[in-house]
Amino acid sequence: MFWKKGKTDGTTIFFCSDLHGSTVCFKKFINSAGYYASKGKPVDILLMGGDMTGKLIVPVIKEGDHYRSYLFGKEHVLSAGDELREFLKKTEILGSYAHIFEPDEYEEFKQSDEKQHGLFLKLMLQRLEQWMDIAEQRLKANGIPCYISPGNDDVEEVNSILEACPAIMCPDNRVVQLTADHEMLSLGNANLTPFGCPRDIPEQELADRLERMAAQVGNMGACVFNTHCPPYGSNIDDAPLLDEDLRPQIGVSGVERVAVGCKAVREAIEKYQPLLGLHGHIHESKGTAEIGRTLCMNPGSEYSEGILHGALVTIGKDRVLSHMLVSG
Numbered sequence: 370m371f372w373k374k375g376k377t378d379g380t381t382i383f384f385c386s387d388l389h390g391s392t393v394c395f396k397k398f399i400n401s402a403g404y405y406a407s408k409g410k411p412v413d414i415l416l417m418g419g420d421m422t423g424k425l426i427v428p429v430i431k432e433g434d435h436y437r438s439y440l441f442g443k444e445h446v447l448s449a450g451d452e453l454r455e456f457l458k459k460t461e462i463l464g465s466y467a468h469i470f471e472p473d474e475y476e477e478f479k480q481s482d483e484k485q486h487g488l489f490l491k492l493m494l495q496r497l498e499q500w501m502d503i504a505e506q507r508l509k510a511n512g513i514p515c516y517i518s519p520g521n522d523d524v525e526e527v528n529s530i531l532e533a534c535p536a537i538m539c540p541d542n543r544v545v546q547l548t549a550d551h552e553m554l555s556l557g558n559a560n561l562t563p564f565g566c567p568r569d570i571p572e573q574e575l576a577d578r579l580e581r582m583a584a585q586v587g588n589m590g591a592c593v594f595n596t597h598c599p600p601y602g603s604n605i606d607d608a609p610l611l612d613e614d615l616r617p618q619i620g621v622s623g624v625e626r627v628a629v630g631c632k633a634v635r636e637a638i639e640k641y642q643p644l645l646g647l648h649g650h651i652h653e654s655k656g657t658a659e660i661g662r663t664l665c666m667n668p669g670s671e672y673s674e675g676i677l678h679g680a681l682v683t684i685g686k687d688r689v690l691s692h693m694l695v696s697g
Contacts (some may be wrong), residue, residue, distance in 0.1 A: 378683075379690045380548050381405075384416045385679040386520070386597065386649025387670035390423025390464030390493070395500050397677040397697065402513045404697075410681065414547065415513055418649045419520020419557045419597035421500070422493045422527065423464040426485070429456070430475050438467070462675045466492035490524065497527055501534035508536040516540050520597040520649065521559035521568040540595065542578060544585045550686045551644070552592045554582045559598040559650055560631045563615055576633035583641055590687055592643040594663075598631040599648035600638050603658040605667035606630025608651050626653075638663050645682065645689060655694060664689050671696075 383401045388394045402412040429438040429447075436447040438456065440463075447453045460467040468488065470478060478484050508515055515537045519527050531539035538545070540555040547553040556578060558568045579596075586592050599606040609617035610625040618625045629651065638646055638660045646665035655669025655678060668678040682692040 379685045380413045380551070381411060381681060381683040382414045382416055382593075382647075383412045383679055383681055384418060384647045384666070385668055385677060386418035386647075387420040387652055387672060388417070388464070388677075389420055389522070389670070389672045390466065390496060391462060391672040391675060392496070392500070393462050393675045394464075394672050394677045395421075396503060398679075399504055399507050399515075401677075401679065402511060405681070412513065412681070415508075415515040416595065416647065417515075417517045418595055418647055419518050420522045420649065421497060421517070421519065422523050423466055423496070424522070425465050426489055426492065427460045427465045427467045428475055428478070429453075429467055429469045431469060431471055436469070440465075461496075463673050466496065468492060490526065493524070494526060494530060497530050501530060501537070505534060505536040514538065516545075516553070516555075516595075518555050518595060518597065519557040519568065521557065521562070521566040523557070524567045542582070544582050547593060550588075550591050551684060552586050552588065553595050554579075554586060554592060554643070555595040556582070556634075557597045560633070562629075563611060572631070572633050575631060576636065579633055579637040583637065586641075589641045589643055592641075592645075593684070594634075594638065594643045594646040596631070596634045596646065596648055598634055598650045599654070599667050600635035600646065600658075600660060600665060601630040601632040602628045602635065603630060603660065603665055604628075605648065605654045605656045605658050605665060606651050607654045609653070635660070638665070644687070645684060647680065647682075657692070657694070664692065666692065666694070668694055668696075 405412050429436050438445045447456050457467045517537050518541050541557050544554050558570050560572050561569045606628050607626040608629045610627045642661050648667045652670040658665045666680045668680045678696045683690040
């Protein structure tokens with residue numbers, strides 16, 4: 370069942386995006402329905418809009434009776450026991466993948482791109498499987514529908530893990546019936562970025578996918594667009610302007626910013642005027658925007674601080690009844 374029978378005051382969605390491997394943020398997401406229910410704001414649907422996986426491995430090298438690691442340019446010498454456990458916990462909050470190496474194993478790892486890629490993929494998928502176990506345990510009791518989409522930073526292998534979890538639904542690149550009155554179109558891919566992410570594709574291909582899915586929507590005026598990339602030029606897609614070495618450019622008033630969103634998403638929203646657009650991708654661009662009748666929201670992300678940013682939005686049959694950006 371995708372909606373509550375007899376509910377007349379709209380459907381409330383809790384949406385977040387860009388958790389990037391932070392287990393503490395994922396747990397907050399899974400627990401959010403219970404939290405808001407305790408505050409008198411029941412949530413009907415949980416939705417995560419992509420970029421679940423982390424960005425780097427943090428090597429921890431065993432040296433006799435202690436361990437050595439580097440994090441954010443600082444050396445850490447750790448004793449076995451509490452110090453090591455706290456460090457590993459910290460890296461998981463940050464969304465990184467700590468891995469303990471023997472010294473000779475680490476030397477081999479440093480010299481091999483194949484070993485680095487293989488271990489990164491293994492650790493990434495292991496954590497995602499752990500997340501799905503958490504989701505299954507905690508969502509079983511309340512029966513709240515939970516949708517999780519990949520984003521442009523997520524490798525293709527994540528889809529099979531999402532699809533294997535009975536507690537969640539993966540709506541990637543398709544249209545699903547969200548409630549009795551609402552459909553949801555989901556697109557986790559993004560336009561080409563300087564970082565060459567796994568699901569970056571050209572604008573024309575994005576436009577083709579959006580058109581294919583739009584043709585399947587029965588009532589566009591009640592449709593939710595769950596597109597990882599925000600619409601271009603919407604002010605919720607502003608990111609630091611980078612030079613050719615991917616360093617932020619500094620102007621007279623600080624870091625220069627530029628629109629980097631998706632033109633295909635913008636054009637599709639302008640053309641079809643869906644009820645709601647839920648987006649992520651640009652962590653620094655928390656906010657809302659209106660494109661015609663369509664309310665677009667980007668809750669932003671501070672996953673590395675263990676802070677979960679989200680959007681609480683209540684939709685009626687053909688209009689947005691209320692919305693707010695939240696964090697915790």
